[in-house]
Amino acid sequence: xxxxxxxxxxxxxxxxxxxxxxxxxxxxxxxxxxxxxxxxxxxxxxxxxxxxxxxxxxxxxxxxxxxxxxxxxxxxxxxxxxxxxxxxxxxxxxxxxxxxxxxxxxxxxxxxxxxxxxxxxxxxxxxxxxxxxxxxxxxxxxxxxxxxxxxxxxxxxxxxxxxxxxxxxxxxxxxxxxxxxxxxxxxxxxxxxxxxxxxxxxxxxxxxxxxxxxxxxxxxxxxxxxxxxxxxxxxxxxxxxxxxxxxxxxxxxxxxxxxxxxxxxxxxxxxxxxxxxxxxxxxxxxxxxxxxxxxxxxxxxxxxxxxxxxxxxxxxxxxxxxxxxxxxxxxxxxxxxxxxxxxxxxxxxxxxxxxxxxxxxxxxxxxxxxxxxxxxxxxxxxxxxxxxxxxxxxxxxxxxxxxxxxxxxxxxxxxxxxxxxxxxxxxxxxxxxxxxxxxxxxxxxxxxxxxxxxxxxxxxxxxxxxxxxxxxxxxxxxxxxxxxxxxxxxxxxxxxxxxxxxxxxxxxxxxxxxxxxxxxxxxxxxxxxxxxxxxxxxxxxxxxxxxxxxxxxxxxxxxxxxxxxxxxxxxxxxxxxxxxxxxxxxxxxxxxxxxxxxxxxxxxxxxxxxxxxxxxxxxxxxxxxxxxxxxxxxxxxxxxxxxxxxxxxxxxxxxxxxxxxxxxxxxxxxxxxxxxxxxxxxxxxx
Ligand SMILES: Nc1nc2c(c(=O)[nH]1)N[C@H]1C(S)=C(S)[C@@H](COP(=O)(O)OP(=O)(O)OC[C@H]3O[C@@H](n4cnc5c(=O)[nH]c(N)nc54)[C@H](O)[C@@H]3O)O[C@H]1N2
Ligand SMILES: Nc1nc2c(c(=O)[nH]1)N[C@H]1C(S)=C(S)[C@@H](COP(=O)(O)OP(=O)(O)OC[C@H]3O[C@@H](n4cnc5c(=O)[nH]c(N)nc54)[C@H](O)[C@@H]3O)O[C@H]1N2
Ligand code: SF4
Ligand SMILES: [Mo]
Numbered sequence: 001x002x003x004x005x006x007x008x009x010x011x012x013x014x015x016x017x018x019x020x021x022x023x024x025x026x027x028x029x030x031x032x033x034x035x036x037x038x039x040x041x042x043x044x045x046x047x048x049x050x051x052x053x054x055x056x057x058x059x060x061x062x063x064x065x066x067x068x069x070x071x072x073x074x075x076x077x078x079x080x081x082x083x084x085x086x087x088x089x090x091x092x093x094x095x096x097x098x099x100x101x102x103x104x105x106x107x108x109x110x111x112x113x114x115x116x117x118x119x120x121x122x123x124x125x126x127x128x129x130x131x132x133x134x135x136x137x138x139x140x141x142x143x144x145x146x147x148x149x150x151x152x153x154x155x156x157x158x159x160x161x162x163x164x165x166x167x168x169x170x171x172x173x174x175x176x177x178x179x180x181x182x183x184x185x186x187x188x189x190x191x192x193x194x195x196x197x198x199x200x201x202x203x204x205x206x207x208x209x210x211x212x213x214x215x216x217x218x219x220x221x222x223x224x225x226x227x228x229x230x231x232x233x234x235x236x237x238x239x240x241x242x243x244x245x246x247x248x249x250x251x252x253x254x255x256x257x258x259x260x261x262x263x264x265x266x267x268x269x270x271x272x273x274x275x276x277x278x279x280x281x282x283x284x285x286x287x288x289x290x291x292x293x294x295x296x297x298x299x300x301x302x303x304x305x306x307x308x309x310x311x312x313x314x315x316x317x318x319x320x321x322x323x324x325x326x327x328x329x330x331x332x333x334x335x336x337x338x339x340x341x342x343x344x345x346x347x348x349x350x351x352x353x354x355x356x357x358x359x360x361x362x363x364x365x366x367x368x369x370x371x372x373x374x375x376x377x378x379x380x381x382x383x384x385x386x387x388x389x390x391x392x393x394x395x396x397x398x399x400x401x402x403x404x405x406x407x408x409x410x411x412x413x414x415x416x417x418x419x420x421x422x423x424x425x426x427x428x429x430x431x432x433x434x435x436x437x438x439x440x441x442x443x444x445x446x447x448x449x450x451x452x453x454x455x456x457x458x459x460x461x462x463x464x465x466x467x468x469x470x471x472x473x474x475x476x477x478x479x480x481x482x483x484x485x486x487x488x489x490x491x492x493x494x495x496x497x498x499x500x501x502x503x504x505x506x507x508x509x510x511x512x513x514x515x516x517x518x519x520x521x522x523x524x525x526x527x528x529x530x531x532x533x534x535x536x537x538x539x540x541x542x543x544x545x546x547x548x549x550x551x552x553x554x555x556x557x558x559x560x561x562x563x564x565x566x567x568x569x570x571x572x573x574x575x576x577x578x579x580x581x582x583x584x585x586x587x588x589x590x591x592x593x594x595x596x597x598x599x600x601x602x603x604x605x606x607x608x609x610x611x612x613x614x615x616x617x618x619x620x621x622x623x624x625x626x627x628x629x630x631x632x633x634x635x636x637x638x639x640x641x642x643x644x645x646x647x648x649x650x651x652x653x654x655x656x657x658x659x660x661x662x663x664x665x666x667x668x669x670x671x672x673x674x675x676x677x678x679x680x681x682x683x684x685x686x
Contacts, residue, residue: 012037017460018046018512021063022129022439023577026174026194026346026450029055030513031063033440038462040067040440052453052513054175054196060574062581066440070464074422074583076435077465086410089428096466099432100473104480106387106415107144114383116145117362122370124151125578126392126420127470129444129457130353130499131492133392136474138357141389143483147382148359150366152659153399153666155345157319158310160663162344164541165326167531168351171343172305173521174450178203179339182301184212184294186325187236188309191220192574194450197307210301212294214239215311216569217635218628227293230630231284233567233669234315237555239291240324242280244272246295247331254333261525262330264540271540271553283555285630298332303339311571314669316556319662323544324553329524330537341524349452349516351531353445355489355498368657368666371401374408391419391436391470396426397579397639400655400666403617419473422583425642435467442469443492445499445508452521454504455513456496471495548661556661560672564614566597568671570638570651579639589644590624592635593675598625601675609646609678612636614671617653620646620678634673 014036021029030051034042043066045051045059069075079099084090094102110118121141123133142148150156162168177183177200190197198221205211205224213222214229214236222228231239247253248269258265277295281288298304308325312318326342334340363382365373372379374388388409399405409416409429418430427433439446441463446455471492478484489498497505508514522528529535544552576582591612593603603610607622612634619636629635642648654671 014041018050019440019457019460020446020455020513021059022127022132022444022446022457023063023580024125024128025577026448027054027196028052028128028446028448028451028453028455029059029063030455031059033460035461040070040461043067050512052448052451052455054451054453056196056199060195062575062577068584069422069581070438070440070461072422072584075464076420076423076427076433076467078435079466080433082431086412086429089423091433096468099434100476100480102432103417103477107481110386110415111144114386117147118383118386119144119146119389120149120365120373120385120387121146121389121391122149122367122395123390123392124153124367124398126394126580127439127444128446128449129439130447131444131495132442132470134354134357135495135499136471136478137391139483139488140474140478140481142357142360143478144481145360145362147362147385148364150364150664152664153367154310155313156665157313157660157663158308158322158344160544160547161319161323161326164544165323165530165537165539168348169524169530170349170452170516170522170528171346172339172341172524173346173452174200174343176339176521177201177305177307178207180204180209180303180305182210182212182297182304184214184298184304184306185221186214186306186308187311188307189215189219189221189311189571190307193309193572197450210297212297216630216633227290227297229286229290229294231286232630233569233633234317234558235284236312237317237321237324237553238275238280238283239286240321240328241272241275241553242277242291243295243298243328244268244324244331245275246277247299248272252299253331257333257335258330262537262539263534264538267540268327268331268553298328302334303337304329304332304334305339306342308342308344311669313660313665315667316559316658316661316670318660318665318667319544320548320553327537327539330539335525336523338523343450345449346452347447347449348531349522350447350454353447353454353500353504366659366664368400368659368664370395370399371404371408371657374411374414375404386413386415388414388416389419390417390426390430394420394424394426394579396429397424397582397641397650398652400652400668401616401657402649402652402655404657419470421467424579434473435465437463437467437469441467442471443496445496452516453513454508456508544662552662554661559656559658559670564672564674565632566634566673566675567632567669568612568634568636568651568654568673569669570636570655570671573637576637576639579641582639582641582644585641585644588622588646589637589640590622591619591675592624592626592629594629594631594633595625595627596631597634598623601677603675603677610675611678612654612673612675614654614673616656617649618647619649619651619653623675634675638668
């Protein structure tokens with residue numbers, strides 16, 4: 001790994017640096033960055049000698065063209081203070097000294113008047129790096145006694161399920177899918193969201209393996225699949241339980257494995273009992289013969305692997321659905337061979353990284369309820385939020401119930417800090433905007449949650465403008481507030497050691513990237529076992545049972561009560577990572593509808609303009625017909641910026657702020673909507 005110091009770059013010189021991508025993407029690519037005069041000119045995959053094997057010589061086009069993000073017109077260059085009404089985006093430049101002073105002043109004021117909990121830090125998926133979250137920020141906010149954020153907008157239900165059943169066990173390595181005789185890709189769209197799995201699945205098929213895709217739309221992968229099951233959004237639980245029932249009824253469940261390695265078998269069997277193929281077909285809209293075929297193939301294939309994606313969890317049944325899916329390889333006896341088992345998040349491949357700052361025991365705010373908490377003093381116990389500190393997130397574009405979040409951000413008595421790389425939709429509502437560095441401009445550690453790899457990443461380019469890293473800014477604030485102790489890590493090197501431990505840090509410094517401790521790709525129930533107390537899989541863990549109101553594996557029927565007949569899903573798209581890079585999208589982003597649904601509403605013609613609405617809000621945009629959707633399902637991508645729709649709203653304006661059955665997660669795909677044509681006169685931005 002050759003890391004030149006960008007500060008030493010001589011004028012006119014071009015240098016190549018190796019680093020890794022810390023964006024919220026499972027693949028954690030090894031990168032080669034071309035830098036001229038301290039500026040990034042090209043980014044490509046690192047050459048095989050220094051790359052993690054999953055990278056395989058290619059990366060996505062988003063990161064390939066990241067210089068448009070780094071040096072584009074939306075980049076925040078210096079601290080800025082609001083100079084107009086909230087939401088207008090009018091700011092005037094101030095110095096870092098003034099900015100830090102102001103934040104400290106406002107935090108102390110809020111604490112004196114209302115207590116520390118009136119300060120709410122809000123961060124989520126902007127950076128998957130280990131140094132940019134839960135480090136100096138944790139010291140600052142926890143020791144200050146601020147409210148704590150339950151980071152539930154993504155992965156909370158699936159993490160709860162994976163923890164409950166397996167205590168978070170490392171999954172099947174994506175590279176091993178090549179050996180699978182059957183791969184089931186369930187609620188994941190790797191063609192957008194984890195592109196390196198796609199050629200591996202193709203190779204597996206070339207070797208005679210079968211591919212099943214479970215997704216309400218015909219994704220690019222579904223088009224190549226041997227079987228595509230198209231369930232109604234939110235009904236995967238019934239499908240998975242029907243498969244379980246068949247295994248038990250046919251005597252095909254692996255009772256020997258279950259006796260040795262599982263608890264809760266009878267509970268699961270009982271709950272699966274009502275779900276015949278016919279009943280599952282009725283609820284899911286998947287023909288019973290297709291469910292039967294999926295069962296036959298799964299029963300008779302080994303190695304068989306299930307890639308469970310995050311599309312499964314984002315609805316009222318999401319936690320139970322993920323649990324039922326992850327239980328399948330146990331009941332069907334698919335573990336103990338390479339490429340047999342499941343993959344959800346592979347973050348568990350590195351179990352002991354991270355530094356825990358003790359919790360102050362202050363109140364916990366569920367981030368799906370940020371709109372409620374900002375607008376309704378009774379929504380949460382404790383004081384009203386007076387200071388909101390947003391970093392690594394663009395909540396106005398990514399949290400459910402967008403209009404309520406907007407109302408909260410408009411509050412005149414709320415002091416909002418937004419620390420970001422670009423002027424996001426949220427930043428337009430800030431009182432104070434701070435410029436952040438990107439992963440090409442600061443130190444970080446990139447840990448894959450698909451790829452099993454930990455990369456050391458060093459800055460390769462000069463920070464743009466006055467941008468500073470999270471470590472530096474939160475460290476400075478903690479220092480000014482008198483919260484730092486002598487033994488706290490301060491420098492980047494000290495933080496690396498605190499997060500990794502000395503031994504691993506040394507290895508990483510020498511080697512640039514490290515693989516999990518097992519030294520090779522683990523086989524589930526051979527090299528890795530559940531991290532439950534008894535090392536068994538708990539098919540019906542009591543913790544999840546008590547958490548869900550009606551019990552684990554209980555199916556909650558269709559939301560919306562019929563008034564809003566279309567299910568609106570808002571999955572990831574190739575152009576953005578959540579809302580990151582959304583400023584670079586050209587033109588308007590359309591609502592996708594099945595031609596039958598459009599025709600039923602008289603939405604003919606070329607790209608008609610429509611209003612998509614429900615009781616939460618509305619989006620005004622164009623329509624694109626898409627026959628790959630299941631009829632009754634419409635789609636608006638996640639992470640769309642205000643500038644990309646006529647109404648300045650996105651799918652979050654239609655997403656309910658209800659919570660999943662377990663994990664208190666987001667129910668984006670429980671949005672139920674109606675669509676009507678919009679005349680040219682009525683469609684103007686407010
Ligand atoms: N290019 C790109 N890559 C990304 C991201 C991005 O925004 N853009 N986001 C990153 C992040 S934060 C995450 S969490 C991951 C997510 O990556 P994925 O796991 O792929 O999750 P989603 O994109 O939410 O949805 C995946 C699929 O689920 C389908 N789906 C929707 N509802 C249901 C349902 O009820 N059941 C089933 N079976 N399928 C359903 C959708 O049609 C979609 O094709 O990707 C990461 N990678
Ligand atoms: N409608 C709908 N909405 C969704 C979803 C959905 O399925 N449907 N899915 C959800 C999912 S899966 C996720 S993960 C969330 C993600 O939602 P968010 O957590 O809001 O993530 P991003 O939209 O990527 O915004 C991250 C911001 O962090 C900034 N950033 C990146 N690195 C740094 C850094 O080092 N320092 C600082 N200070 N800032 C940085 C980026 O510039 C970016 O503006 O969105 C959710 N929103
Ligand atoms: S976003 Fe994903 S695919 Fe693109 S470079 Fe980063 S890790 Fe690789
Ligand atoms: Mo996510």
